[in-house]
Amino acid sequence: MKAAPFAYSRAADVEEACALLAADDSARVIAGGQTLVPMMAMRLMRPTRLVDIARIASLSYVREDDDGVAIGACTRQCTVERDPLVAKRVPLLKRAVPFIGHATTRARGTVGGSLAHADPAAELPLIAVTLDATMSYRAGQAEGELAARDFFTGLMTNGLPDGACLTSGRFPVWQGERIGTGFHEVNARRSDFAFVTAAAQVALDGDGKCHRIAIGLGAATDTPLRLEAAEQALTGGTLDDAKVRDAVRAALADVEMLSDLHASADYRRRAAATLARRAIADARAQSLGNAHAH
Amino acid sequence: MRIELTVNGKKHALEVEERTTLLDCLRDHLGLKGTHAGCEHGVCGACTVLCDGAAVRSCLMFAPQAEGFAVTTIEGVTPGPGELSPIQDAFCETHGMQCGYCTPAMILTAHALLADNPEPTREEIVEAISGNICRCTGYAQIVEAIALAAERMRGANRAVER
Numbered sequence: 001m002k003a004a005p006f007a008y009s010r011a012a013d014v015e016e017a018c019a020l021l022a023a024d025d026s027a028r029v030i031a032g033g034q035t036l037v038p039m040m041a042m043r044l045m046r047p048t049r050l051v052d053i054a055r056i057a058s059l060s061y062v063r064e065d066d067d068g069v070a071i072g073a074c075t076r077q078c079t080v081e082r083d084p085l086v087a088k089r090v091p092l093l094k095r096a097v098p099f100i101g102h103a104t105t106r107a108r109g110t111v112g113g114s115l116a117h118a119d120p121a122a123e124l125p126l127i128a129v130t131l132d133a134t135m136s137y138r139a140g141q142a143e144g145e146l147a148a149r150d151f152f153t154g155l156m157t158n159g160l161p162d163g164a165c166l167t168s169g170r171f172p173v174w175q176g177e178r179i180g181t182g183f184h185e186v187n188a189r190r191s192d193f194a195f196v197t198a199a200a201q202v203a204l205d206g207d208g209k210c211h212r213i214a215i216g217l218g219a220a221t222d223t224p225l226r227l228e229a230a231e232q233a234l235t236g237g238t239l240d241d242a243k244v245r246d247a248v249r250a251a252l253a254d255v256e257m258l259s260d261l262h263a264s265a266d267y268r269r270r271a272a273a274t275l276a277r278r279a280i281a282d283a284r285a286q287s288l289g290n291a292h293a294h
Numbered sequence: 295m296r297i298e299l300t301v302n303g304k305k306h307a308l309e310v311e312e313r314t315t316l317l318d319c320l321r322d323h324l325g326l327k328g329t330h331a332g333c334e335h336g337v338c339g340a341c342t343v344l345c346d347g348a349a350v351r352s353c354l355m356f357a358p359q360a361e362g363f364a365v366t367t368i369e370g371v372t373p374g375p376g377e378l379s380p381i382q383d384a385f386c387e388t389h390g391m392q393c394g395y396c397t398p399a400m401i402l403t404a405h406a407l408l409a410d411n412p413e414p415t416r417e418e419i420v421e422a423i424s425g426n427i428c429r430c431t432g433y434a435q436i437v438e439a440i441a442l443a444a445e446r447m448r449g450a451n452r453a454v455e456r
Contacts, residue, residue, distance in 0.1 A: 001333075001334035001335055002313065002315075002318075002334075003313040003315075003356075004313070005311065005312070005313055006312055006313060007312060008295065008312040008356065008358050010358070030359070033354060033355065033356070033359065034336065034354055037315075037335075037336065037353075037354045037355070037356070038335040038336045038337075038354065040313075041315075041334055041335045041353070042335055050312075050356070052358075052359060054359065055362075078348070101425070102339075102424060102425030103349065103406075103421070103422060103425065104339065104342060104348075104349045104350055104351055104403070104425050105336065105350075105351065105354070105425070107345070107348040107349065107350050108345075108350050108351075108354065108355065190424050191424060191425065
């Protein structure tokens with residue numbers, strides 16, 4: 001299992017990376033390579049040139065601004081896993097990162113790489129969609145932004161313009177202390193590709209009612225899916241089990257689920273409903289716990 | 295292309311094809327056959343090495359990407375010729391192997407774990423080696439080996455309590 005031949009360039013900065021990408025339609029960006037290298041080994045991809053951006057120091061950071069945490073595209077997943085700012089300000093991301101591959105792949109894999117790869121079963125795209133993250137990119141001299149819902153355009157497909165280099169993902173911070181999160185996935189073996197993934201973030205008000213909720217599903221459809229109908233139905237209520245079950249079930253009713261050898265559409269629908277309920281229940285419980293702690 | 299790799303503390307100037315994985319480079323160019331080739335696409339963990347102390351899969355890195363890292367292979371963890379590291383010792387004593395194919399990777403993964411977390415719980419040990427497939431042992435003695443090594447390595451730096 002060996003990759004086809006290619007040329008290799010280590011870009012000194014984003015500008016050089018963009019110039020290299022612009023000069024060759026079949027060039028690909030490599031950062032951690034934890035998805036790209038196996039795909040090349042299996043010859044599912046045969047880029048003519050790899051543009052290595054992993055050493056561009058300005059693309060590796062975790063930074064807080066007014067109401068979000070921006071993470072540089074080349075920030076490694078293991079860094080995010082241990083970052084105190086992420087833990088404090090984007091708790092759902094903190095909760096999901098340990099589910100990405102294994103510690104050995106998180107040691108090399110980057111945030112930007114996983115986002116750009118846009119695998120519907122991957123954790124980072126799901127969190128990006130659930131929290132309405134914004135992706136920034138550079139294409140030649142131009143800089144641009146894409147909201148998560150416009151960034152993930154299909155199975156393993158992103159909305160970046162040709163020759164663009166993803167530079168960061170920015171995750172909005174929910175203000176307030178009564179925030180809880182939940183994250184569940186089902187797979188054949190620990191850390192394998194998920195059959196279904198569910199993420200939820202909840203903010204409760206002083207009466208324990210749902211002030212704000214975001215619910216996302218991964219590996220259910222071609223791109224990570226927000227259960228907006230359920231979010232609307234549950235906002236303002238108490239998130240008791242029966243209501244959550246009904247809201248999730250209704251939101252999933254018309255969704256055409258993915259189906260493959262490992263998990264049929266019917267299985268995915270059932271598992272999605274259960275995992276979403278568990279994620280919401282965990283988020284609610286954590287939010288109530290946080291309220292008591294303060 | 296011409297690259298320079300630092301492996302087990304030694305610098306090597308090498309001429310490799312760009313597509314050469316770090317795994318193949320270690321085995322075929324440097325003769326370090328202790329790094330085992332398993333699935334060659336990042337699933338089995340048999341090719342695990344340390345890059346700046348972190349356990350990574352050498353089949354998921356092209357050799358040019360490894361420039362500038364301090365790479366450690368199983369050949370680099372022994373204190374001296376004919377000696378074994380405490381982790382290697384523990385694997386021998388608890389019989390944490392059968393065919394031995396996954397063993398170098400298990401030991402290096404354990405090195406990375408214990409450097410970071412000297413007192414891992416059983417769950418943390420299991421989590422750490424969850425990316426390394428062993429088809430013989432059923433893992434029980436491997437977990438035991440890592441726990442034993444952890445205990446000894448903690449003891450080594452402390453005064454004996456009486």
